[in-house]
Structures are given as structure tokens and as C-alpha cells.
Amino acid sequence: MKKSICVFLMWMLIFSFSSKAEGNIDIKIDAGFDGKGKIGTMIPVRIQVESKKNIDGNLKIQTENRVYDHPIQLYSNSKKEFFFSIPIFNGKEKIQASIEENGKILEKKSKNIKVLPTETVFIGILSDDFSNHYLKEYKDDIFLKNTQIISLHKKLNDEEILNAISLIVIDNYNTKNLTDQQQSFLKNWVSSGNTLFIETGEHSYKTLTGIFSNAKEPIKVGKGFVVPIKDTQAFENILYSYINDDFIEKVVKKDSMEERIQNSMNLYTVIDEMKKPSEKTALFLLVGLFIYLIILAVFIYVENKKWIFTITIFGFSILFYVLSWWGGFQKDEWMKASIYVHDPILRTYDLLYGSPAQKDNISLKYEASFIDGIDGQNYKIDPIEKNINFPKKKDVEYILYQEKNENEQIINISVEFIDKDKISANIENPIPETLENAFFVIGDSIIPIGNLEGKENKKINITLKHDLKNLGDYNYLEKIYEKANLKEDQKEMFSYYFYNIEDPCSGKLIGFSKGKEEILVNEKNKKIKNKICNVFPVNMNFKNKVYIPSGMIKPIFTSEMMEKKECLLENTPLEIYYSIPSEVLVENIKITTKQEGGYMKLMVYNFSMNQWDLLTNTSLNKENLQNYISKGFLKIKAEGDARMSIPQISLEGNIR
Amino acid sequence: MELLNINRHKKGMILFYVLMMSIMWIMYLFMNIIGNTYEIQIYERAYLYLMIFSFLLYTGILLVWEYEKDFIKNCVEIVIFTFSIIPILLTIFMSGKIPIQNIFLPLFMEIFWGIGLISTKKKISQMKIPSVWKNFIVMIFIFMFIIVSSILLYCYYEYASLVLTTVYDKDIPIYFFLNPVLSFIGTLYMQVGGGNQMGAKPIYIYFIFWALWTFVMNISNSQECSQ
Known part of the structure; x- marks a missing residue:
């Protein structure tokens, strides 16, 4: 009896499984790298939909905090494959794909992704x-x-x-x-x-x-x-x-992908500046009014053709009306604020703003690798067709953040070290527009250049003054703003770049430009204004001896705090890495730092003995140096309870 | 073509009108716009305030405006007078990059008011009273319509403890909208974003009333009379 019950239950189990396989739609999800992904990066996703009957609906893909939509049409007994990539932000991610038709969910399936930490x-x-x-x-x-x-x-x-x-x-x-x-x-x-x-x-x-x-x-x-x-x-x-x-x-x-998205609202100041009508417009129109008055006054005295006065009034009214339609005095509907980082591959970080006069649905095609809406509206992002659909509402503003890679550009900005702090720079403006308020950041020195015309070539000799040495974040930025004479929106763009993208200490030329770009809205090209903060890499050349000035080698560390140039040590040690360029045969390294209050000690990792050594005046001399940089980088640990500025290193050596 | 001729004095008055409006716009520009942060409302307020000022100046000029014998010529002259301000209005919109409002609605309200006023002037001048009083009566007429009814509205507001959120508020009795300034301001306010709780009723009432008034004033037109 018991045996027959077991067999009966077993058959029921088998039938229940097989009835599932008889469903009309089958979804297969293949997400991540064999189901794994690293936090804060994009993972590839492949979704295969196979259906026994016609479908005309929507494929909805959900992760922990994002939803993506893609319209889908399938004939009966056919299958389709979709490839795209999406970002993962959370320690636990699950992808759920569902097919909806007329508001009803026909089939759904989910898959867990194993999210691995940053150190992997x-x-x-x-x-x-x-x-x-x-x-x-x-x-x-x-x-x-x-x-x-x-x-x-x-x-x-x-x-x-x-x-x-x-x-x-x-x-x-x-x-x-x-x-x-x-x-x-x-x-x-x-x-x-x-x-x-x-x-x-x-x-x-x-x-x-x-x-x-x-x-x-x-x-x-x-x-x-x-x-x-x-x-x-x-x-x-x-x-x-x-x-x-x-x-x-x-x-x-x-x-820092999530922080970049959240902090991108800071770039809204730039958009605000662009929304302002220029004072030149008002002056131009005032001149027009002045002419109108003068002509009216003149025709009071001209007696021959009495009707000219009236005709003038109507004529000017029509003229101004026509001007308001065609003269470009209308509100800009779409605008963009961007940071272009040439590294040497150009990567752009954009804030796209739109306030279209909406009569129908608006669909914007994007080419970015990643786009996100940041003001809580219901955007429908379609990562397969690379489309965004905006809901139909009146007088709404849309703010989007996107990142994309573009083609490499040849940049000819090079700097040659003649002597310890003396360099000769050869600058060629790579873009056809004017580069405003350009400046160099080399290590802990800032060198303002001024405005560069499009494609202009300039050769200058510079002495490094180390004016940014040992400054905390706020003073560092204020010094740069003061020396480069930056305007408000330029300050905001540079501050976003500094905090969210990278530290420019390794040698960059930064300049600001205005451009025009094209976007595809409802399948029509629209030219939009774009304010750009350009960051160009600088080639460093050394003649015989190599002098890398203080601050040029980027200190790499991770910390809970936002600060980049200083750190508040509160009895938690901070590990900092400095990558030594492999072309250099290093003779000696100097470390500088500043400490305020409390106590602190610095230690350096010895790779030959696999232990931490206390950092002294003679640690980084020629004799001992190899112990510490044998693996191509220097590892420093700071312990204590003080406010310190992140240690910067300068090195001397020869070309290998 | 004869229709488009205007008396020289009137041309001077029109020039004065446009000049005053331009000066007011420039003053507003320097006070509020240059040097301040940009707010789209500043330009919409500019439109509102400048139109109200223009209405008052318009009424003042109409006090001394000579009327013509031919009704149609009167109308054409008033229309030209009213439209002379269009370039300034368009300048406000263009400087502020705001979408262009329907400026013809307030302008037509001004035209109806202007024609009504001129017809009243004509009718009064035809009446048999000493000429000194004729201008006085016109002035009283304007005074009653604009100022006294506004005061009455204020008293009613205080007495009935009204809560008003907008100019075209449904708590205001409809009779007050015969006051041309109130209807005018209401229309402008509605255009720049204020609410409108009475629909198009006040506007219809305004136009119908002033059309009837003009008609009544012009009935006994056939007599020749001195200005």
C-alpha cells in the first residue's frame, strides 16, 4: 500500500513538472558573466523568448531598483533573442523578465545574480x-x-x-x-x-x-x-x-557609478546658466525699438504721404512678429552639460535636460552606453533599441544622465621637463571651438593658460610653483578657481569632475567650450546647445634625468569620506597605493604630507620581507628602495588619530 | 487710403504713448532683469505690469483725443493707436524667451473700451450743456467706471470677507466686471498663469456691454455738430 502511494505521488510530481513545460511562452535568461557580476559595473544580459502563439506586447525587465521596457512582437512558434547590458548597483541583484500583453502578465521568470565585491x-x-x-x-x-x-x-x-x-x-x-x-x-x-x-x-x-x-x-x-x-x-x-x-x-x-548619477544634479547649475536669455538679446531688441521710435518721429514731420505713419506701425508689428518666430528667440527645448574626458579614449559624462512643448509622446534615441533618469519621472528606458519614451504630460522638465565612449582623437599636448621644476609646453587645441579659461594641472601646480582659439598652437615655458601643495579639498578647488579665473558654471563642472570622475594630478589640460550637438527626438534631428568641460591628457617627456614632481603620481585609496586630498584618520588605518611608471629606473622617492593635531605614523610595505616597515627619512633611499617598489607600486599605510593631507610622492630617476 | 490718415496731433500722441512705454520697459529692464538671477516669472510680470500701465496711459490720452465724424474712421484710428504698442510687447516676449501669449485679446479689449469712450465723448458733445462741462462729464464718466467701482469692490471685499485667489474669482459679483480695468487685469493675469474660475463669462460680458454702449452712443449720429 505504502509503495503504491509513493509511486502515485511520484507520478503526480512528474505530471506537475511536465504541465509547466506545456506553457505557451518560454523565457530563458542568461545574465552576467556566468551568472556573476561586479558591483557598480555593467553586465551583459541575453534573453531568449520562445512562443507558441502570437504575442504583441511588452517585455519588461526588472532589477532591484530599475525597470526597463521593450515592445515585443512574436509570431506563433518562433523565438527571438535580445542582447543588452544593464548596470548593477546592489549587493543582491535579481533580474526578472516578464512578458505583458494588454496589461496582463503572460509569463515571467527571474534569475539571481551573484554580485561580487570591488576587490574581486x-x-x-x-x-x-x-x-x-x-x-x-x-x-x-x-x-x-x-x-x-x-x-x-x-x-x-x-x-x-x-x-x-x-x-x-x-x-x-x-x-x-x-x-x-x-x-x-x-x-x-x-x-x-x-x-x-x-x-x-x-x-x-x-x-x-x-x-x-x-x-x-x-x-x-x-x-x-x-x-x-x-x-x-x-x-x-x-x-x-x-x-x-x-x-x-x-x-x-x-x-562610484551610483554617486556619479546622484551627484550629476550638481551640473544643473550649468543648465540654468544656459536657460538664461542673454543680455545681448535685450540690447538688440532695444535698438530695434529705438529705430521704431525714430522712424515714427520722422514720419510725423513728413507730410507728403500721410498714410506712411500707419503703414510703419503695421510694418514694424509684422516685422517683430516674424522675428519672434524665426529669429531664434524661442525657448531652447533641450540642453546638455557635459564633461569630456580624453583618456585617450574619449568618455563623455552628460546631463541632458529637456522641457519640450509636449503634444504627443516623445521618444528620444540615445547612443550612450548608459542612461538614467534622475528626477523621479516615469521614463521608459529601452536598452535593446536604445530608446527612451517620455510620458505624456504638460510642461514637465526631463533630466537624464548618460555616459558614453566615443572615438579616439589625436591629442598633441606635450610637456618636456628641462630641469627640476622647469618645463616647456607645446599645446595644440584639439577642438575647432574656442577653449575658454584653459589651465594645466601638473602634480600640485596649476598653470593658467587663458583662452585658446580653435586649433591654435602655442608654446610656452613654465616654472612649477607647487601652489596646490598640501591643500585640503576646499582650498585646492578655491585656488584652482582663483588662478584659472573660472565662472560659476565652469566651477561647478570642474568640481563634479574632481569629486566623481578623477583627480587631475597626473597632468591634464582642462578647458571649457560651447558646442552644438545633434539628438534624435521623434526621429527628427535637433541641434542642441552643449556646454563642455574638456579634459585632455598631457604627454610627459623627459630628456635624460626623470623628475616627476610632487603630486603627479596619483595616490589610490578607498575611504568612506568624500574628500580626495585629505583624510581624517580616526584610528582606522588608511592604505594608499602609488603606481611607479615602469619606464623609469627610480633612484630616489620623497614623500610629503601635512598633519594637524593628534598623532600619526606612516608605514611602508616591504615586499621582500612581507611586512610593514616604519617610514623613516632613509626608508626610500637608493639602497632600500627596491624592497618597497619591487612589484611596480608603493604601498603606504597611515595610522593614528589626526587630520592629514594625503601623502604625495615625487621621484627622481633615469629612463630605463 | 484716406482712411489711414491720421491727424498730426494724434500722431504726436501715439509717439508719446510708444515712447513712454519704451521708457517704462527700459526702466523695468534695468531694475529687475540685468544683474539678477533669471526667473521666467519676471518677464511675465513685466508683460502684466506694462499692459496695465499702458491701459491707464491709453485712457488718459483718450481724454484729449479728438473724435472724427465718421464712425469707421474713428474705429480705424483707435485700432492704429492700440496696435502701435505691439513691437514693445513682442520685445518683452523675445527677451525673456517665453512663449508668446495671445496679445490680441487684451488689445481688442482696449479697442472696445477706446471706441466706447470716444463714442461717449461724441454723444456728450452733442448734448446741450455748456462746453466747459463736456470734458468734465467725460472725466466723471471715466472716474466712475474705473475708480469708484474699484473702491466699491474693495469695500465689498472687506464687508463680505471674501477670500480671493485670482482676479476672475467666482466670489466677485458679475456687475463689477463692467469695470474695464478689472476685466483687463483679469485677462492678463489669466494669461500669465493665474487662475480663471469664471471661464470666459466676464470677457463675453465685457465685449457685449461695450458693443451695446457704443451702439447706443452712436444712434443719434445723423446730426452734424461741433466738436
């Missing part, structure tokens, strides 16, 4: 032998404490997802299978400061094709490296010779 190093692998790859459990004590290997095969549809990847290794893989677009994604990724390892051992016939054909020796591409390796042992030995500060930042610094 994602290693992207392109290999035919992924499951047994030698890097699977790779660990070391320096940065690769938590690693996660990820297969990039068939995932390279979107450039943005590579931001989560710290290293890429290509071995035993047919690089001929990579499309031109995928190869350019990899090239841009390397240019932004990342390292790519490519095998030149037994499978070199597969790997060394296309853009990798001539990889015989490590080459520098942009800010990053393409390094050929023969086998696994080589990876361990040379990894730390080819990393730079971008690698360290990805591991050490917490993600």
Missing part, C-alpha cells in the same frame, strides 16, 4: 579550453586575493561590460573569429590603461592574427600593454611589471 579581480579569458584553464584558481598575496575567471567568448557585444574586467588573457583561441568591432573593443580597452596577455607558445598560429599579428614583445598601446607570454609560469613572473594605476584603481577603489 575579473580575468577575462578567450580560450577554447576555458573549463580547465590554468588561471582558474589563481591567487597571490598582492592584488589577486579574490579572482574570478570569465569567458568572454560570445560576450563581446557591448564595450561597456569590459569595464569590469581587469586583465584579459588570450590563449588557445582563434582570434580570427573576432569581428572588427570586437577587436576595436579590445583595443580601446587596452588603450584605457589595461593589460592584455596573449599566448605565443604552441597555439600562436591561432592567437597571433588580426591586430595581434605582430605581438612579439610587450608593446604599450595608449595607456595599457599588450604582453606576449609563452606559458603559465611567465604570467606569474611578469604580471606586476605591466600593470599601472588603472589596474590598482579597479581593485582598490569602490565603485
Whole structure:
């Protein structure tokens, strides 16, 4: 009896499962890198919908705090695949995809994503032998404490997802299978400061094709490296010779994508400035009125044609009316405030503002890798078609934040170090518009340049004055504003760049320009005004001796506080990393810092003995130096209870 | 073409009118706009205040405006007088980048008021009273309509403890809207964003009343008379 009940229950169980499979719609979700993602980055998502009957509805994708919509049409017995990428912000993320038709949910499915913390190093692998790859459990004590290997095969549809990847290794893989677009994604990724390892051992016939054909020796591409390796042992030995500060930042610094979105409202001041009617308009119109008065007065005295007075009145009325329609005196409907960071790949951070006179639904097409509405309106973001639909409301303002990558531009701004604090700069304005209030930030010095005309070439000699040394955040920014003579909206843009994007200490030329851009609204091109803060990289050249001035090597650290130039140590130690450029044979390093109140001690990590040493006057001398920078970077720890300015280093050496 | 001729004195008055409005606009510009933060309301208020000022100045000028014998010519002259201010209004809108309001509605209200006033002047001058009193009566007429009815409205407001949120408020009895200034201000206020609780009723009443008044004033038109 008991046996038959068990069999009966078992059959019921099997039937219940099979009845589920008989549903009309089947959704398959493949999210993240094998279901994993790194917090604060974009993950690739693939959704496959298979249906037995016709569907004409909406595909809705939900994460913890965002909803995306895409209209979907399927014929019976067909399937469709969608590829897109979305950001993950929370420690726990779940993707839920549902198909709705006429307000009714036909089918839904969800999938959990394992969100890994910032310290996880994602290693992207392109290999035919992924499951047994030698890097699977790779660990070391320096940065690769938590690693996660990820297969990039068939995932390279979107450039943005590579931001989560710290290293890429290509071995035993047919690089001929990579499309031109995928190869350019990899090239841009390397240019932004990342390292790519490519095998030149037994499978070199597969790997060394296309853009990798001539990889015989490590080459520098942009800010990053393409390094050929023969086998696994080589990876361990040379990894730390080819990393730079971008690698360290990805591991050490917490993600700031959510902060960038929230703080982008600060850029609204710039939009406000653009909304203002210019005083020139009022003056121009006053001149028009003046002419009107003069002509009326004249025609009082002219007696021949008495009707001219009347005709004048009507004529001027019609003239002003026509002017108000065509003269460009209407309200601007869309405006943009942007930060353009050339790094050397141009990445733009935009605040897009719109207040259209709305009669119908408005749909805006965007090309950005990421866009988000930040004022709580009900935007319908469609990441598959890259469209935003605005709800139909009267007199509403829309504010959106977007980030995107654009093509690389050749920048010819170089600086040559003649002597310790003397440099000669060769500046070419890369954009056709005027660069207003341009200035250099090199280490802890600010050098104002003034206005540069479009494509203007300028050569100047500069003495570094170190006027930004040991200044806290507020004084640092105030000094820059004062020396560069910035206007209110320019101050706001620079402040947003400084706090949310990067510290310009490694040598940047910053200037402000006004441009016009095109956006696609309801399938029509619209020209909109754009105020831009441009950040250009500066090439540093050294003649024989290398003098890197104080503050130029960016201190990389992570802290709960917002401050970038100072830190309040309250008995929690702060670890700071400085990446030493691999081209330099370092002879000596100097550290400067300022301490206020309390007590503090600095320690430096000794890689040969794997311990923390107290930092003294002789620690960083020529004899002891190798212990501390053998892995290509310097690691400092500050402990105590004081307010300190983040230590800056200056170094001297020779070119390797 | 004869219709479009205007007397030289009137041309001077029109010039004075436009000049005063331009000066007021420039003064407003320097006081409120240049040097202050931008607010779209400043320009809408400019439109409101300048139109009210223009109405009062318009009424003042009409006191000494000579009327013509031909009714149509009168109308045309008043229309030209009223429209002479259009470039200034458009300047306000263009400087402030605000969408252009329907300026013809208040302008037509001014035209109806102007024609009514001129017809009244004509009728009074035809009556058999000493000429000294004729101007006086016109002035009393304007005084009663504009100022006294406003005072009566204020007294009613205090007496009945009205709570008014806008000019076209439904608590105000309809008779007060015969006051041209009130209707005029109400229309302007409605255009710049104030509420309108009475729909288009006051506007209809205004136009119908002043059309009838003009008609009545012009009935006994056939007699030739001296100005």
C-alpha cells in the first residue's frame, strides 16, 4: 500500500513538472558573466523568448531598483533573442523578465545574480579550453586575493561590460573569429590603461592574427600593454611589471557609478546658466525699438504721404512678429552639460535636460552606453533599441544622465621637463571651438593658460610653483578657481569632475567650450546647445634625468569620506597605493604630507620581507628602495588619530 | 487710403504713448532683469505690469483725443493707436524667451473700451450743456467706471470677507466686471498663469456691454455738430 502511494505521488510530481513545460511562452535568461557580476559595473544580459502563439506586447525587465521596457512582437512558434547590458548597483541583484500583453502578465521568470565585491579581480579569458584553464584558481598575496575567471567568448557585444574586467588573457583561441568591432573593443580597452596577455607558445598560429599579428614583445598601446607570454609560469613572473594605476584603481577603489548619477544634479547649475536669455538679446531688441521710435518721429514731420505713419506701425508689428518666430528667440527645448574626458579614449559624462512643448509622446534615441533618469519621472528606458519614451504630460522638465565612449582623437599636448621644476609646453587645441579659461594641472601646480582659439598652437615655458601643495579639498578647488579665473558654471563642472570622475594630478589640460550637438527626438534631428568641460591628457617627456614632481603620481585609496586630498584618520588605518611608471629606473622617492593635531605614523610595505616597515627619512633611499617598489607600486599605510593631507610622492630617476 | 490718415496731433500722441512705454520697459529692464538671477516669472510680470500701465496711459490720452465724424474712421484710428504698442510687447516676449501669449485679446479689449469712450465723448458733445462741462462729464464718466467701482469692490471685499485667489474669482459679483480695468487685469493675469474660475463669462460680458454702449452712443449720429 505504502509503495503504491509513493509511486502515485511520484507520478503526480512528474505530471506537475511536465504541465509547466506545456506553457505557451518560454523565457530563458542568461545574465552576467556566468551568472556573476561586479558591483557598480555593467553586465551583459541575453534573453531568449520562445512562443507558441502570437504575442504583441511588452517585455519588461526588472532589477532591484530599475525597470526597463521593450515592445515585443512574436509570431506563433518562433523565438527571438535580445542582447543588452544593464548596470548593477546592489549587493543582491535579481533580474526578472516578464512578458505583458494588454496589461496582463503572460509569463515571467527571474534569475539571481551573484554580485561580487570591488576587490574581486575579473580575468577575462578567450580560450577554447576555458573549463580547465590554468588561471582558474589563481591567487597571490598582492592584488589577486579574490579572482574570478570569465569567458568572454560570445560576450563581446557591448564595450561597456569590459569595464569590469581587469586583465584579459588570450590563449588557445582563434582570434580570427573576432569581428572588427570586437577587436576595436579590445583595443580601446587596452588603450584605457589595461593589460592584455596573449599566448605565443604552441597555439600562436591561432592567437597571433588580426591586430595581434605582430605581438612579439610587450608593446604599450595608449595607456595599457599588450604582453606576449609563452606559458603559465611567465604570467606569474611578469604580471606586476605591466600593470599601472588603472589596474590598482579597479581593485582598490569602490565603485562610484551610483554617486556619479546622484551627484550629476550638481551640473544643473550649468543648465540654468544656459536657460538664461542673454543680455545681448535685450540690447538688440532695444535698438530695434529705438529705430521704431525714430522712424515714427520722422514720419510725423513728413507730410507728403500721410498714410506712411500707419503703414510703419503695421510694418514694424509684422516685422517683430516674424522675428519672434524665426529669429531664434524661442525657448531652447533641450540642453546638455557635459564633461569630456580624453583618456585617450574619449568618455563623455552628460546631463541632458529637456522641457519640450509636449503634444504627443516623445521618444528620444540615445547612443550612450548608459542612461538614467534622475528626477523621479516615469521614463521608459529601452536598452535593446536604445530608446527612451517620455510620458505624456504638460510642461514637465526631463533630466537624464548618460555616459558614453566615443572615438579616439589625436591629442598633441606635450610637456618636456628641462630641469627640476622647469618645463616647456607645446599645446595644440584639439577642438575647432574656442577653449575658454584653459589651465594645466601638473602634480600640485596649476598653470593658467587663458583662452585658446580653435586649433591654435602655442608654446610656452613654465616654472612649477607647487601652489596646490598640501591643500585640503576646499582650498585646492578655491585656488584652482582663483588662478584659472573660472565662472560659476565652469566651477561647478570642474568640481563634479574632481569629486566623481578623477583627480587631475597626473597632468591634464582642462578647458571649457560651447558646442552644438545633434539628438534624435521623434526621429527628427535637433541641434542642441552643449556646454563642455574638456579634459585632455598631457604627454610627459623627459630628456635624460626623470623628475616627476610632487603630486603627479596619483595616490589610490578607498575611504568612506568624500574628500580626495585629505583624510581624517580616526584610528582606522588608511592604505594608499602609488603606481611607479615602469619606464623609469627610480633612484630616489620623497614623500610629503601635512598633519594637524593628534598623532600619526606612516608605514611602508616591504615586499621582500612581507611586512610593514616604519617610514623613516632613509626608508626610500637608493639602497632600500627596491624592497618597497619591487612589484611596480608603493604601498603606504597611515595610522593614528589626526587630520592629514594625503601623502604625495615625487621621484627622481633615469629612463630605463 | 484716406482712411489711414491720421491727424498730426494724434500722431504726436501715439509717439508719446510708444515712447513712454519704451521708457517704462527700459526702466523695468534695468531694475529687475540685468544683474539678477533669471526667473521666467519676471518677464511675465513685466508683460502684466506694462499692459496695465499702458491701459491707464491709453485712457488718459483718450481724454484729449479728438473724435472724427465718421464712425469707421474713428474705429480705424483707435485700432492704429492700440496696435502701435505691439513691437514693445513682442520685445518683452523675445527677451525673456517665453512663449508668446495671445496679445490680441487684451488689445481688442482696449479697442472696445477706446471706441466706447470716444463714442461717449461724441454723444456728450452733442448734448446741450455748456462746453466747459463736456470734458468734465467725460472725466466723471471715466472716474466712475474705473475708480469708484474699484473702491466699491474693495469695500465689498472687506464687508463680505471674501477670500480671493485670482482676479476672475467666482466670489466677485458679475456687475463689477463692467469695470474695464478689472476685466483687463483679469485677462492678463489669466494669461500669465493665474487662475480663471469664471471661464470666459466676464470677457463675453465685457465685449457685449461695450458693443451695446457704443451702439447706443452712436444712434443719434445723423446730426452734424461741433466738436
